[in-house]
Amino acid sequence: MTEYSRIAKGTFTSTGGAQIVNLPFIPDYVEIKNQTAWTTPANHGVPFGWFDATTSGTTFIQVFNATPVLTTDTVTTNGISTFSAGQLLQYGALYQHTGSTDFSINKASPAQVTTTTAHGLTSGDVVIFQDLYQTTTTGMPQIAGIPFTVTVTGTTTFTIPWNTSQTNYTAFNTATSTNNAGSFKKVLYPYLYFPGVSFISAITTGTTTTIDTTDAHNLVVGQEVAFRIPSEWGTTQLNSLPNSIIPGSPIYGYVIAVTDYNTVVVNINSTSYTAFNSNQTVSSVIGLSYPQMVAVGDVNTGGVQISSGSALYPSPQYMPIGTTKFSTINGPAILGSYVNNTAQGFVVGAGTGVTDTSAVLVGAAGNIIEWRAFLHDMSIP
Amino acid sequence: MSITTTGNLGPLILQSLAPAMLYVPTPTMNYITVCDKISMPPNGGTTCRFMRPRALQPPTVQLGNSGIDPPAQVPQRDIIDAQMAFFGTGCIINEQVILQDQEGVLAWVSERLAVAMRQAEDLILRDYIVSAASEINAGGGSNGDNPTNLGITDFSLVVTTLDTNNAYKFMTGIEGMDRFGTGPIRSAYFMLSSTELQTDFDSLTSSGSLAFLSQWNYPTNASALPAEYGSVGNIRILTSSEAPVARGASSLGQDVYYNTVLGKQAVTHINQDGYSMNLIYRDPYYSGMLAQNATLAVKFAQAQAITQDTAIRNLLSTRLSNLGV
Numbered sequence: 225m226t227e228y229s230r231i232a233k234g235t236f237t238s239t240g241g242a243q244i245v246n247l248p249f250i251p252d253y254v255e256i257k258n259q260t261a262w263t264t265p266a267n268h269g270v271p272f273g274w275f276d277a278t279t280s281g282t283t284f285i286q287v288f289n290a291t292p293v294l295t296t297d298t299v300t301t302n303g304i305s306t307f308s309a310g311q312l313l314q315y316g317a318l319y320q321h322t323g324s325t326d327f328s329i330n331k332a333s334p335a336q337v338t339t340t341t342a343h344g345l346t347s348g349d350v351v352i353f354q355d356l357y358q359t360t361t362t363g364m365p366q367i368a369g370i371p372f373t374v375t376v377t378g379t380t381t382f383t384i385p386w387n388t389s390q391t392n393y394t395a396f397n398t399a400t401s402t403n404n405a406g407s408f409k410k411v412l413y414p415y416l417y418f419p420g421v422s423f424i425s426a427i428t429t430g431t432t433t434t435i436d437t438t439d440a441h442n443l444v445v446g447q448e449v450a451f452r453i454p455s456e457w458g459t460t461q462l463n464s465l466p467n468s469i470i471p472g473s474p475i476y477g478y479v480i481a482v483t484d485y486n487t488v489v490v491n492i493n494s495t496s497y498t499a500f501n502s503n504q505t506v507s508s509v510i511g512l513s514y515p516q517m518v519a520v521g522d523v524n525t526g527g528v529q530i531s532s533g534s535a536l537y538p539s540p541q542y543m544p545i546g547t548t549k550f551s552t553i554n555g556p557a558i559l560g561s562y563v564n565n566t567a568q569g570f571v572v573g574a575g576t577g578v579t580d581t582s583a584v585l586v587g588a589a590g591n592i593i594e595w596r597a598f599l600h601d602m603s604i605p
Numbered sequence: 606m607s608i609t610t611t612g613n614l615g616p617l618i619l620q621s622l623a624p625a626m627l628y629v630p631t632p633t634m635n636y637i638t639v640c641d642k643i644s645m646p647p648n649g650g651t652t653c654r655f656m657r658p659r660a661l662q663p664p665t666v667q668l669g670n671s672g673i674d675p676p677a678q679v680p681q682r683d684i685i686d687a688q689m690a691f692f693g694t695g696c697i698i699n700e701q702v703i704l705q706d707q708e709g710v711l712a713w714v715s716e717r718l719a720v721a722m723r724q725a726e727d728l729i730l731r732d733y734i735v736s737a738a739s740e741i742n743a744g745g746g747s748n749g750d751n752p753t754n755l756g757i758t759d760f761s762l763v764v765t766t767l768d769t770n771n772a773y774k775f776m777t778g779i780e781g782m783d784r785f786g787t788g789p790i791r792s793a794y795f796m797l798s799s800t801e802l803q804t805d806f807d808s809l810t811s812s813g814s815l816a817f818l819s820q821w822n823y824p825t826n827a828s829a830l831p832a833e834y835g836s837v838g839n840i841r842i843l844t845s846s847e848a849p850v851a852r853g854a855s856s857l858g859q860d861v862y863y864n865t866v867l868g869k870q871a872v873t874h875i876n877q878d879g880y881s882m883n884l885i886y887r888d889p890y891y892s893g894m895l896a897q898n899a900t901l902a903v904k905f906a907q908a909q910a911i912t913q914d915t916a917i918r919n920l921l922s923t924r925l926s927n928l929g930v
Contacts (some may be wrong), residue, residue, distance in 0.1 A: 228697060259721060312732040313851045327638065354858035368856040369751060407858065420736040448683060450914055452739045472771045473660035474915050476683065509751050509856060511744020518739045520914040521685040534800055557688035558652045561912050562737065564690040564729070 230599035231240045235259075240506045240574065240589040241346040241376075242302065247569035250306045251597035252277040254570050260591040265292045268582040273600075275304035275570070278603070283575070287583040299585050302344055302575030308568045309413040310505075315352075316410035319343065327408070328397035329356070329364055333387035337408070343395040344498045346574065348485075348545030350414040350439050351384070355405040362394040363401065366504045370423050371411055372515060373486060373545060374441040385438055385486055386425050390503040415542050416566050418442035420517035424451075427459050427487075427500035427515075432480065433492045435517055440485040444559045447479040448521035449490060456508065457515040458501040462492065464520075473476050477519060485543045520559025570597060622707060631720060632847035633832040634727035635640035635797045636734065639775070639843075639867060640874040641912065645689065646919060655685040655912055656874070656879040661879035689877050692720065692725055695902025700889045703899060712903050715884060722882065722903040726874075728847065733909045734865050735849050735919065741766070743922035751856035754925035755805055755864070758814045760796075760837040763866045763920050767794055768839075772868030772916035776841060782824035790823055793841040796920070797865040799848035803834055804926040806842060814838075840866060855923045866922040871917035 230249040238258075254275040263271035272286040283303030286294050319327060319339060327339040337343075345351070350371050356364040372384035374392050398406040421443045428434035435441075444447065451462035464474040477490040506514060528538040528551075538555040540563040541549035552565045571594065577583040587593060645653050659681040668675070685916055696714055741763060745756020774792045781789035796807075809817040819835040820826055826833075832843040849863040885902045894897040911917060 300663045306871070311728060312735050313854075315852065315854070318853075352854055354853065356854065356856075359853055363749070365856050369854060409853075415736075417736040421739050427930075450739075470660050470662050474770075510749055511742055511753050512739070512751055513742040513748075516739045519737070519916060520911070521683045523684060524686075554688065554690055555651050558654070558686040561652050561686035561688045562733070562908070563688045564733075565906075566690075 226446060229601050231596070233594070233596040235592060235594050238587040238589060238591040239592055242574050243572045243586055243593070244307075244460075245569045245572070245595060245597070246567045247597060248553075250303035250308055250568050251570055251599050252603065253306050253598040253600065255596050256304070256572060256585075257594040258587045258591050259594060261288070261587060266293050268580060268584070270525060270577075270585055270587060271380060273299070273304060273572075273585055281305065282575075285581050285583065285585060287576060287577055289580070294532050297579045297583060297584075299573070300578055302573030303573055303585055304570060306570045307566075308460065309416060309565050310568070312413060312416055314412040316412055318407045319402035320407035321401075326397065326399040326404075327406070328395065328399070329353075329388060331389045331393055331395050332388050334375070334383040334385050334472070335367075335388040336377070336383050337374075338382060342375075342379045344455055345374050345410065346381055347374065347382075348440075349374050350411040351408045353406070353408045355407060356396050357405055358394055358396050359400065359586050361506055363395045364393050364394065365509045366508055366512070368509075371414060371439045375545070379389040385436060387400065387502060392503050392505045392556060414439060415442060415544065416564070418542055418563060418565060419444075419447060419560065421516050421518045424457075424500070424515040424517055425502065427494075429459065429494035429497050429499065431493050431495060433462070433477070433490045433494040434483075434515070435488050435490060437486045437517065440542065440544045441488055441517065443479050443482060443488050443519060444481045444522070444524070445479055445482060446522050446524040447519055447560045448476050448523065449479060450474060450476050450518050450520045452516040452518065454513045454515065456501070456504065456512070458498045459515075461497040461502065461519050462494065466487050474520075478523060482543075484547050493498070519560070522558065524559040527556040527559060551591065608754055621888050626708075626713060629717070629720070632724070633843070633845040634723060634847070635832050635843045635845050636727045636730035636872075637874060638830065638832075639795050639797065640730060640872045640909070641870050642876075644879060645875055645877050645908075649878070650759075651689055653687045653689065653875045653908055653910070655687075655910060656682045657685070657912070659683065685910050685912055687873075687875055689875070689906050689908045691904065691906050692722075692729075693904030694721060695885070698899050698901065703734045706796040710884070711899070711901060715886075719882070719884065719899060719904045722905055724847075726881075726905065726907060729907060730872065730874060730909055731849055732849065734830055734911075734917070735863055735900060737911050738865065738917045738919050739914070740919045741920050746922065746925060747923055748859075748923060749857070750753060750859055750862065750923045752904060752921045752923055755809065755828065755920075755922045757804065757809055757815045757817075759836065759920060760840050760845065761815060761924070764794065764839040764920050766915060766918060767866065767868055770915035772913065774839065775869055776828065779828065784824060787822050787824045788843070790816055790818070790836055791839045793836060793839050794866055794868050796840045796842045797848060797867075798834075798842055798844050799850055799862050799864075800844045801860075801928055802862055802922070802924060803844060805924055806835060809837065829928050837900065846894075849898070857923075859923040862922050862924065864922060866918050866920055868913070868916035871911065871913045873910050873912045875908040875910065880906040
């Protein structure tokens with residue numbers, strides 16, 4: 225062992241979903257131990273898992289059978305994998321019509337997507353859709369190209385924060401669409417830099433203005449924001465320009481409350497403003513620009529506050545789903561700063577055994593997972 | 606007759622190294638070119654703070670003859686914060702490589718590290734702009750997608766937006782000259798685009814006074830940048846193969862190009878007290894008991910901020926022409 229090797233260890237509490245572990249290197253070998261499964265042997269428990277970069281993505285596991293006695297299995301999909309999140313605009317595999325896969329989107333708010341096979345997503349993942357024409361004049365092409373945070377409701381179902389129950393949307397299904405058109409794919413690293421631009425899914429006007437976005441806004445209280453609302457979406461009075469009082473001077477709002485990952489309240493009195501309209505027609509899709517909220521500054525003076533278990537001077541945080549925040553790997557910064565959230569490391573996926581399909585690699589919610597990661601100096605061959 | 610050939614008397618040494626190294630294909634790095642650049646002071650903390658005063662209301666109501674002063678205005682300002690981040694990479698080179706290789710390994714590895722660092726600087730700015738600047742979908746093209754391919758009216762629309770926002774243009778105009786095939790160039794913003802769109806630029810259909818003009822058709826290209834492909838109206842187009850492309854992300858599943866149109870001070874690049882470039886060589890002496898390995902590395906610190914959000918738009922488009930391979 226020389227000075228160039230990298231070894232790291234740690235623990236996390238499983239949520240039942242994929243777990244990201246950031247490291248200052250990309251490991252070539254990872255092993256995990258599920259303390260809970262180890263101390264309480266039970267059928268489908270996975271006490272051990274091993275990943276080696278030379279084995280083409282397969283994770284080797286030990287799993288308890290019904291007795292329960294340890295046996296062996298492998299996880300070939302959503303096992304342990306490494307990642308290098310350094311550049312934007314990278315996507316996962318297309319989910320589309322094939323001989324064995326299809327998906328549909330219903331008319332609802334939020335819209336529900338149903339797949340015919342396991343979609344493999346985790347709540348907080350971001351997806352984009354393409355080619356959602358049921359026919360040349362029907363379907364949901366209005367939402368194609370927009371990044372949506374998914375909320376997983378089942379292995380073959382998830383919802384996206386958009387109201388498709390409106391009159392100009394018709395239910396979509398790749399099994400019956402013209403030429404079986406339609407696809408979606410996962411946006412691999414959606415929040416490498418934040419805060420930034422977000423697409424707006426709904427606006428509630430009033431003495432303050434509530435903004436719902438299609439994916440995580442990653443804003444904080446005190447954030448200064450501007451709006452870009454194309455005229456067909458209604459609430460153009462929010463736009464930072466034009467300004468009829470001081471020509472040329474942009475009008476900004478400030479975030480006064482963060483409800484959750486995709487909802488903020490802004491201190492703009494919009495009582496008399498035009499209602500927001502997301503009921504766009506299919507025929508308007510060509511060249512349609514989307515309503516956006518963009519971070520332009522902040523009025524804060526301090527960083528993230530200390531909390532139980534946190535560092536004394538916590539790093540900036542982002543909130544991909546719900547209200548759970550994750551820290552970046554850099555040092556402290558003023559709340560609302562533009563920050564870099566690039567990272568690398570490995571992911572413990574929620575894949576299941578090939579033989580025992582009820583054996584989940586990352587365990588059940590609440591399980592304590594130990595991990596050790598290595599980057600070796602020497603690998604033979 | 607016996608002829609001595611290389612079959613029975615071959616060269617003692619079969620190869621010799623060509624006198625010059627081959628070039629390394631490297632994208633043009635346009636994003637750093639158009640950024641404002643500032644340096645954080647030493648011991649200045651983690652975060653760079655910008656301040657931009659807000660305009661005061663012009664006093665357009667007359668005072669009258671009452672002798673009473675109008676109410677005072679309260680000056681306001683906007684604050685923009687950006688957190689510094691550190692980056693680096695390097696190589697570990699065994700002394701036997703340095704001792705035995707016929708080419709100057711340390712020299713060319715140093716050069717590659719420096720280029721990698723500069724490229725990282727540009728890619729970081731590129732991705733930051735993708736994530737932080739607002740977007741306009743092209744609608745002036747004819748391919749029926751969303752966004753469409755670029756139409757001439759899209760250039761006009763985005764210029765109108767930036768002009769209405771009182772953005773500052775980068776370049777003054779170029780007066781026409783008495784030279785065949787040339788035409789005057791308007792004062793201009795920059796648009797950072799992909800080389801994959803060059804065939805689309807060449808085939809843009811003119812409208813009124815708007816048309817694509819190749820850089821070669823400028824009255825003089827003395828002010829043209831190396832990456833400049835041409836201009837349309839008040840936009841001068843810089844192309845690079847590393848411009849952002851969202852593959853298969855349009856409404857119809859085509860590639861989406863981020864054409865960043867911006868004026869002065871729209872984006873600022875921040876370094877930390879001249880820390881923008883550190884080339885670090887550590888002699889094998891420092892590597893261990895037998896001093897076998899040298900290291901060569903680069904590191905730099907960089908932050909970035911949209912400092913005039915009204916002066917930048919990502920004009921998203923798809924492509925009209927098929928790409929060659």
